[in-house]
Amino acid sequence: MNAKLLGFFSGFPTRHFTDEIAEVLKKKLEVRESLVFVSCQPDNYSQNDDDSHGMHRMFEEKNMPFAMHYVIDNRTESEDAVRLIREASCIFLMGGNATLQFKLMCDKGILNEIRQSSAVILGVSAGAMNMGGPTVDIYESSVPYEGLGFANITVKAHYPFEGKLLEDLKQVSMELPVCLMTDESAIFVTKEVITQIGQIYWMEKEEICPLTQEKLEKIRK
Helix, strand or coil: CCCCEEEEECCCCCCCCCHHHHHHHHHHCCCCCEEEEECCCCCCHHHHHHHHHHHHHHHHCCCCCCCEEEEECCCCCHHHHHHHHHHCCEEEECCCCHHHHHHHHHHCCCHHHHHHCCCEEEEECHHHHHHCECECCCCCCCCCECCCCCECECEECCCCCCCHHHHHHHHHHCCCCEEEECCCCEEEECCCCEEEECCEEEEECCEEEECCHHHHHHCEC
């Protein structure tokens, strides 16, 4: 692991970082030159601009502004995308469609650049899903793909949910344990420690229980 910090998030429906999450980020974001968002909706440029500005405001209000922030989507030339990732202080994988985001990273040639980065790397919702591996975007398919592979974890955000989505995930859990993250929860990974904030659950063989520190340690690469 080269990253200074990995952060897996479910979501922030209030559009604010919690104080506890912000405190962890502040300790690792001493340098805030460039914040680079990676889109999950590569062709929705106006939404990407709105979302990236809004998410940067989340950092600003916790006294963590960046000198510059950018978004990588289908407007971005591959060489520019590579340069942005290499120069980033923080890489933030946005939420939306996980498979489209993974394709964007492949198409722009930044998948391995992100894997090798020493920046702070964060992902929310679909972005958090793509940071793990194997990754399953249940809305698209129950067949797993590799993901970025920063941790041995298959993430599903925005728990609790019910109905067909839950039943589909139970089937996935027969082969792959699934980490069920509630909104405003987080998993933080450094080279030294792995910690969790908020309510997070573990589904294995259709059984759901709280995520223990013992299980958390096992997802470390």
